[in-house]
Amino acid sequence: MTTARSIGVGLISVGWMGKLHSRAYTNLPIVYPELGIRPRLVQAADTAEDRIDYARDVLGYASGTTDYREVLANPEVDVVSICAPNFLHAEIGKAAAQAGKAFWIEKPAGRSAQETQEIAAAAAAAGVISAVGFNYRNAPAIEYARSLVAGGKLGRITNIRGAFFADYSSEPKGALSWRFIRDLAGSGVLGDLMGHLADLAHYVVGPVARVSAVTSTVYTERPKLPMGQGTHFAVVEDGEMLPVENEDYAALLVAFGGDAAGAVGTLEASRVSVGPRAQYSLEVYGTEGSLLWDFERMNELQLALGRSGPHVGYTRIMAGPDFGDFGRFQPGAGTSMGYDDLKVIEARKFLQAYLGENSAHADIRDALAANRVVSAAETSAASGTWEEVAPVEGTTAARRDAGGAAETTERHDDASDAGAGGAADHGAGPAREAGGTADA
Numbered sequence: 001m002t003t004a005r006s007i008g009v010g011l012i013s014v015g016w017m018g019k020l021h022s023r024a025y026t027n028l029p030i031v032y033p034e035l036g037i038r039p040r041l042v043q044a045a046d047t048a049e050d051r052i053d054y055a056r057d058v059l060g061y062a063s064g065t066t067d068y069r070e071v072l073a074n075p076e077v078d079v080v081s082i083c084a085p086n087f088l089h090a091e092i093g094k095a096a097a098q099a100g101k102a103f104w105i106e107k108p109a110g111r112s113a114q115e116t117q118e119i120a121a122a123a124a125a126a127g128v129i130s131a132v133g134f135n136y137r138n139a140p141a142i143e144y145a146r147s148l149v150a151g152g153k154l155g156r157i158t159n160i161r162g163a164f165f166a167d168y169s170s171e172p173k174g175a176l177s178w179r180f181i182r183d184l185a186g187s188g189v190l191g192d193l194m195g196h197l198a199d200l201a202h203y204v205v206g207p208v209a210r211v212s213a214v215t216s217t218v219y220t221e222r223p224k225l226p227m228g229q230g231t232h233f234a235v236v237e238d239g240e241m242l243p244v245e246n247e248d249y250a251a252l253l254v255a256f257g258g259d260a261a262g263a264v265g266t267l268e269a270s271r272v273s274v275g276p277r278a279q280y281s282l283e284v285y286g287t288e289g290s291l292l293w294d295f296e297r298m299n300e301l302q303l304a305l306g307r308s309g310p311h312v313g314y315t316r317i318m319a320g321p322d323f324g325d326f327g328r329f330q331p332g333a334g335t336s337m338g339y340d341d342l343k344v345i346e347a348r349k350f351l352q353a354y355l356g357e358n359s360a361h362a363d364i365r366d367a368l369a370a371n372r373v374v375s376a377a378e379t380s381a382a383s384g385t386w387e388e389v390a391p392v393e394g395t396t397a398a399r400r401d402a403g404g405a406a407e408t409t410e411r412h413d414d415a416s417d418a419g420a421g422g423a424a425d426h427g428a429g430p431a432r433e434a435g436g437t438a439d440a
């Protein structure tokens with residue numbers, strides 16, 4: 001039995017993501033017992049008193065506060081989850097780094113590439129580990145897709161098609177939450193969903209190097225939703241109507257660079273689709289095959305390999321225990337993993353990275369890379385011209401050698417070995433981020 005490695009957790013903001021991070025920490029020892037990681041829920045912060053009560057009384061935090069600075073100053077807190085609205089990410093991310101706390105920050109990180117770069121520079125200067133909430137990377141079918149592309153099974157990648165279409169604001173009286181106000185959110189669906197899609201494209205295919213974009217706002221006014229109440233799925237019948245300040249839809253033409261140079265494609269995102277609920281799809285086409293993944297069918301992959309024979313065309317593959325971390329959640333294919341499970345994997349990757357173990361997790365440099373695609377798209381939509389996307393050094397998405405199911409299996413073996421030999425017990429202190437700023 002591995003000796004427990006106790007890690008004190010602080011939480012900033014107890015909304016949808018704050019609850020989900022908390023459940024992920026709580027489930028981690030159950031899903032990955034051999035790692036011996038024991039997150040302790042130490043302190044939660046929110047400006048809404050009822051959410052602090054919930055964090056303490058239901059989620060199990062030892063204490064709560066209305067001031068996030070108390071969480072960062074708490075000596076019992078080793079790592080912190082930053083699940084606040086976007087406008088607070090740069091301020092809190094930099095403060096967490098300066099306080100020497102490793103942080104798991106929700107996407108999009110900053111409201112702009114500039115803000116994310118400031119957080120990345122603070123993390124690098126303080127040498128703290130960071131992680132970013134790009135959960136779709138962790139889907140076992142995506143890990144497998146990545147390993148197929150990296151292994152050359154699809155041949156040379158020629159083009160991709162990605163579409164993240166959600167209906168959370170398809171109701172004209174869907175709430176004007178902080179997501180629709182530029183000062184609070186930054187961009188609209190570009191930051192909210194396109195950032196996820198850009199990260200998936202980076203993770204599976206390679207870095208986006210050039211962008212041409214159009215955007216549109218379908219509903220220009222919505223009823224106001226006060227901060228700390230409801231969710232952005234809420235419909236408000238008689239609320240005060242205020243202007244929507246950012247885009248509902250975006251379409252990008254993209255050209256890849258780096259080891260994916262020559263590949264091109266389209267990326268779309270919408271928060272007002274009627275029909276697709278959370279249809280987050282990625283299609284990758286190569287000279288020898290193609291694949292298609294859609295979050296609404298998260299545990300499946302459509303795969304076509306070769307161009308002749310009786311089975312030419314797409315075959316439906318169901319993720320099972322051989323894919324990524326699937327076997328940690330379900331014993332066999334066909335019994336589905338869910339969205340929340342992706343966050344348990346993300347928590348494992350974050351805390352293993354904190355403990356100095358290789359986990360190929362998304363970090364703040366990956367957020368910067370995705371943010372640069374989003375910022376280039378905003379500029380292009382205004383200028384009508386193609387925009388260059390400056391590369392980011394050191395992203396985990398660029399670690400082609402470390403992707404896919406093979407890496408996951410290997411990592412578990414390592415972890416078990418360390419546990420059996422006691423080497424991982426307490427001994428591995430908190431890791432420091434590899435040197436160098438994030439392409440500052």
Ligand SMILES: NC(=O)c1ccc[n+]([C@@H]2O[C@H](COP(=O)([O-])OP(=O)(O)OC[C@H]3O[C@@H](n4cnc5c(N)ncnc54)[C@H](O)[C@@H]3O)[C@@H](O)[C@H]2O)c1
Pocket residue numbers: 012013014015016017018045046047048051066068083084085086088106107108109133134135192227228229230231
């Ligand atoms: N990875 C994903 O799939 C995913 C999904 C949803 C949201 N997100 C991201 O997570 C973040 C939070 O989104 P959400 O949907 O959980 O938001 P939410 O609106 O549900 O919760 C936000 C919380 O922040 C609190 N808050 C406001 N000001 C605060 C302050 N000064 N100090 C502490 N708390 C404060 C609010 O009271 C509220 O409880 C956003 O950055 C969003 O983009 C990521």
